[in-house]
Amino acid sequence: MNLELNPKLLDMVEFEDSSLGTTVNRTGTIVETFGNPPNTVLVELTDSEGVPESFVTKKIEDIRKVGETKPAAKWPKPKEAQQYFENGFLYLQNGLFGQAKGQFAKAFSIDVNLRASLLESTNVLARKDKLDAAIRVYSLLLELQPRTRLGIAKVSVPFESLA
Numbered sequence: 751m752n753l754e755l756n757p758k759l760l761d762m763v764e765f766e767d768s769s770l771g772t773t774v775n776r777t778g779t780i781v782e783t784f785g786n787p788p789n790t791v792l793v794e795l796t797d798s799e800g801v802p803e804s805f806v807t808k809k810i811e812d813i814r815k816v817g818e819t820k821p822a823a824k825w826p827k828p829k830e831a832q833q834y835f836e837n838g839f840l841y842l843q844n845g846l847f848g849q850a851k852g853q854f855a856k857a858f859s860i861d862v863n864l865r866a867s868l869l870e871s872t873n874v875l876a877r878k879d880k881l882d883a884a885i886r887v888y889s890l891l892l893e894l895q896p897r898t899r900l901g902i903a904k905v906s907v908p909f910e911s912l913a
Contacts, residue, residue: 781794781866
């Protein structure tokens with residue numbers, strides 16, 4: 751395990767990707783860590799404009815840190831974004847998809863990292879065979895971020911009340 755890495759959420763990392771036959775260096779942002787101590791990370795990959803394309807799970811020894819986030823005390827998550835995000839959840843749970851979309855759009859415009867939370871929650875629904883609810887939320891995510899490719903990711907956020 752790469753002890754120098756000490757992965758944290760939102761750290762920028764680089765790794766070699768040979769999934770398409772040739773090896774290329776990819777860069778992404780850690781959005782989740784797994785294990786205690788962490789041994790695996792979920793990395794969000796983005797296009798050249800910063801729009802999320804997909805998520806990949808990588809072992810810590812396969813990545814290199816290329817950037818570090820600021821300490822939490824200097825970089826708090828905006829409370830306003832969290833409130834919009836929570837309102838979006840409430841609207842979703844009550845079947846009010848138009849209102850949910852508006853709240854999520856406001857939350858994502860303030861804190862783009864909240865997209866990953868919603869995607870991860872939706873992936874839990876899909877893995878639990880609550881496919882109708884998952885499809886509705888995937889559709890909403892695609893409407894909000896039409897250029898994003900949705901990937902299946904590990905998650906720890908329950909979201910069962912939609913089904």
